[in-house]
Amino acid sequence: MEKPVLYNSNREFEQQQWKGEIAYWKEELEMFTIKLSEFITRWGEKEILDQIDDYRRQFVFHGEVIEDLLEDLEQQEVFLMAQSDADILKNETALVKNHVNLRKRMENQREIYAQLKKQVFRFLEEYL
Incomplete structure (x- = not known):
């Protein structure tokens, strides 16, 4: 099996x-949190307030997930600064695996977060 190759320029771009x-x-989560807080003052129905609260908790969770992603990304950059300046990191299989893992986590977060936003927009359309 051929070892994966990760070019610095591609890694840096990604x-x-x-x-x-x-x-x-992060900016979007702040805006959603503010918008949902505004709706709490407008609605008194328990079912709607519970749904708003659920969405707010999900946004807090997504905020934590993206903070973890950012921290792991920054740790990877610190590790890379300590490595050689070669254009190809052929022997850094762990680095490549870590980068691919970060890519998968980003893709997963993108999908989950996009679904949550769709749900929130549908909810807002229904109750606006």
């Missing part, structure tokens, strides 16, 4: 993309 995406998610 990591910058992830950082931008995480920054956007």
